[in-house]
Amino acid sequence: MSLAVPILMYHSVADDPPEATRTLSVRPSQMGAHLRFLRDHGFTGLTFTDLCERVRAGAALPARPVVLTFDDGYADTHGSALPLLVEHGFPATVFVTTGWLRDAGADSAGRPLDRMMGWSQLRELVDSGIEVAAHSHSHPQLDQLDDKALDTELRHSAALLEDRLSTRVSSLAYPFGYSSRRVRKAVATAGYRQAASVANAVADVGGGDAFAVPRLTVRRTTSPEVFCRIAYGVEVDRVFRTDRALTRGWSVVRWSRSRLRGTRCA
Template identity: 55%
Template sequence: MGDAPAAPVPILMYHSIGGSDRLAVRPEAFAEQLAHLRDNGYTPITFGELAAGGPVPGRPVVITFDDGYADFHERALPLLEKFGFRATVFVTTGWIRDAGPYAAGRPLGPTLSWSQVAEIASCGIEVGGHGHSHAQLDQLSDAVLRTELLRSRRLLEDRVGRTVTTMAYPYGYSSARVRREVRAAGYDAACAVANALASGDGDRLAVPRVTVRAGTSLAGFERALRGRGFLADHALTKGYALLRRSRYAVRRLRGTV
């Protein structure tokens, strides 16, 4: 990622703060994690700042949120502002509460409105793309994939009033074909999952993150900051990636994509 920092950087992946699913982190736990970052000398930057490859603080960390749930505005943003921390929110544009004729997909909980997205951006939070309908991008035909990527980016840029150059893959799924289309759609960098730390010599369109879940203890959070504690996740990810490539190949042979 350009002149990236010498040490690998943890990119934390959150979803909901205060929701009820297995990825939803309690507000109290989130506040404790932010305090841990502050007390241990971490400086949060946005994903775009890291991907740009310019100078970064001595101990950078990136805090990201997927999907665009309403509780980011209600619970996460006040805590981030309290600590003076920056973050990146990857928004699924078809899930926006007042998406109107552009509504697409089925959000798993209450989502942000367009006015809240604009307010978040005005607070120094980076807004990135997360697809339009939260589709599994690696299973889409080329034409549908292009529409999914371009519509998301154009809607965000129109509503936020600034260029959008970063995104995260829904479910973390991508492929070489998807990454080519992501670049063609105008994105400079994209987040996967992978549960590993980001290094300067990695693929800018498949930057790894580490998952923070509902059950992540403070000790587990510290291990995640060092890219540890994800052996089971790594094994499942590799096996499932092979299955998905095979599934897409079969669908292409049958002419269903």
């Protein structure tokens, strides 16, 4: 079964975020407007894993499915996004960088860009019907790691989430959206069933690579007109022309760096 589904990628939801997260943030009022638009136009929300599992099983999908995802695990995902999701009746998937969590303790790793959720807030997300999935442990560029470090990043994140939240973690989102054939193989070997990239394309969930499912970036500058196009998958190539050009250029840089470090990055 092949079906085009918009998978929307959010990060911070805040009126006044720090500079580090501002570009990829949206205001709570924007988030509310997006959810009202989706509800009023008959979209049905699914979690990322639910979508992929339904497609894998050949199960029926709603007439107008949409997936909302949030990366990193910022505190405002709980404080601002969760109440709006509950109000409008939409599930979502939150991809969490476990080493960035506020109370990661001895497992702390990497440098969070803003205030982060803690384990109790993640539990509240799960109890509210939100899927919590993995976004690595320290948020590195996975395609720049050697095999051992890559395996640790993938397994440790899922193990922590499963242990602390008592939930199965079968989905991952690549930090920065970067992956490679080597990384995707490692993700499958680590036990994940699917993974989200960025790519800024509408997902062909039945005909594409389950370990490179594309998402569509929603940011502070996304106008209501552009959001409509993104949700309906109209003129997406034109909307994200600049993003795709930058992605292609940066992929060459990453490949060159990997070669210089001796890391296989096929």
